[in-house]
Amino acid sequence: MHSVAIFCGATLGNDPKLVESARTMCQGLAEMGLNLIYGGGLDGLMREAANIFLEEGRDVIGIRPEHLIPKEPPDPRISKMMIVRDMFQRKLMMMELADLFVALPGGAGTLDEILEIYTHRKLQYIDKICAVLNVDEFYQPLADQMNHMVSKGFLTQESNKLLLFEPGVDPLLTSIKAQLNLPRVIDKVAMITISNHQVLVVKEEGKSHFFIPGQKKQGAHSDIETLHQLGEEQSITLQGDSVTYAGTFRGLAHGGCSDKVIQLTCYYAQYEGQISPKNNIQETKWINFEQRELVGQTDRKVLDWLLQHQLIK
Numbered sequence: 001m002h003s004v005a006i007f008c009g010a011t012l013g014n015d016p017k018l019v020e021s022a023r024t025m026c027q028g029l030a031e032m033g034l035n036l037i038y039g040g041g042l043d044g045l046m047r048e049a050a051n052i053f054l055e056e057g058r059d060v061i062g063i064r065p066e067h068l069i070p071k072e073p074p075d076p077r078i079s080k081m082m083i084v085r086d087m088f089q090r091k092l093m094m095m096e097l098a099d100l101f102v103a104l105p106g107g108a109g110t111l112d113e114i115l116e117i118y119t120h121r122k123l124q125y126i127d128k129i130c131a132v133l134n135v136d137e138f139y140q141p142l143a144d145q146m147n148h149m150v151s152k153g154f155l156t157q158e159s160n161k162l163l164l165f166e167p168g169v170d171p172l173l174t175s176i177k178a179q180l181n182l183p184r185v186i187d188k189v190a191m192i193t194i195s196n197h198q199v200l201v202v203k204e205e206g207k208s209h210f211f212i213p214g215q216k217k218q219g220a221h222s223d224i225e226t227l228h229q230l231g232e233e234q235s236i237t238l239q240g241d242s243v244t245y246a247g248t249f250r251g252l253a254h255g256g257c258s259d260k261v262i263q264l265t266c267y268y269a270q271y272e273g274q275i276s277p278k279n280n281i282q283e284t285k286w287i288n289f290e291q292r293e294l295v296g297q298t299d300r301k302v303l304d305w306l307l308q309h310q311l312i313k
Contacts, residue, residue: 190214251297
């Protein structure tokens with residue numbers, strides 16, 4: 001899975017337009033299937049970024065220098081917190097882990113981080129996207145300064161282009177998508193069925209692994225319509241007003257195929273009838289958390305979530 005390192009402020013500043021643009025940018029990056037690497041703080045735009053990526057079911061990794069822990073406690077909700085010696089080691093860790101780097105509005109620390117990453121790219125230590133969200137011309141003085149260095153012969157025009165400035169969220173997302181080789185996303189709707197603290201999984205003919213019953217999204221069909229089709233395939237009738245969204249989960253396709261990602265949008269629903277899968281389903285099974293090795297990476301994330309909410313054992 002690809003990851004984006006986001007550099008941004010530990011405060012919200014005083015301009016709501018900048019905050020909203022930062023949120024929209026994070027939403028777009030999360031919807032691209034990217035995981036987040038960031039400073040791990042609990043405040044400001046850092047918190048907003050973490051919130052959005054967590055809501056989208058992405059992995060969120062925070063990297064904090066040890067001397068900041070007493071002053072700024074890390075966010076306890078994130079996937080992983082890495083404690084490092086100092087700011088230099090934090091930037092080095094981000095440089096190693098991330099596939100691209102985006103600067104949102106922030107202060108001196110944000111400026112330091114994106115410029116150091118850019119310098120490493122300019123000197124060819126790395127070959128990764130470095131981008132700046134220049135919404136409302138927040139970073140225009142920086143862009144002007146770099147152009148001034150070009151005009152005075154201290155920076156080449158070619159090197160200047162390695163730090164991407166875009167004036168809005170949509171053009172920046174478009175530029176990133178054009179440069180980043182992202183895996184193909186298979187978008188599916190899945191129905192979680194639980195009984196006696198176990199979850200129902202099925203296995204198709206010719207397949208080696210089980211999975212939570214799901215179906216690819218088709219054209220303009222809504223998730224509810226897809227769920228009803230799933231119900232018909234299992235010989236049950238869903239009670240439409242009982243359908244409840246559980247969460248959206250992403251992971252590599254079974255076998256760890258790096259060019260294919262499964263996205264499961266999961267729901268619960270009450271139903272009538274006896275579950276009896278049709279078509280090419282070879283086997284059904286009720287499993288608990290200890291049997292999670294029977295399913296693929298995305299389904300394991302669903303089981304992790306179910307265990308966390310004490311729905312399975």
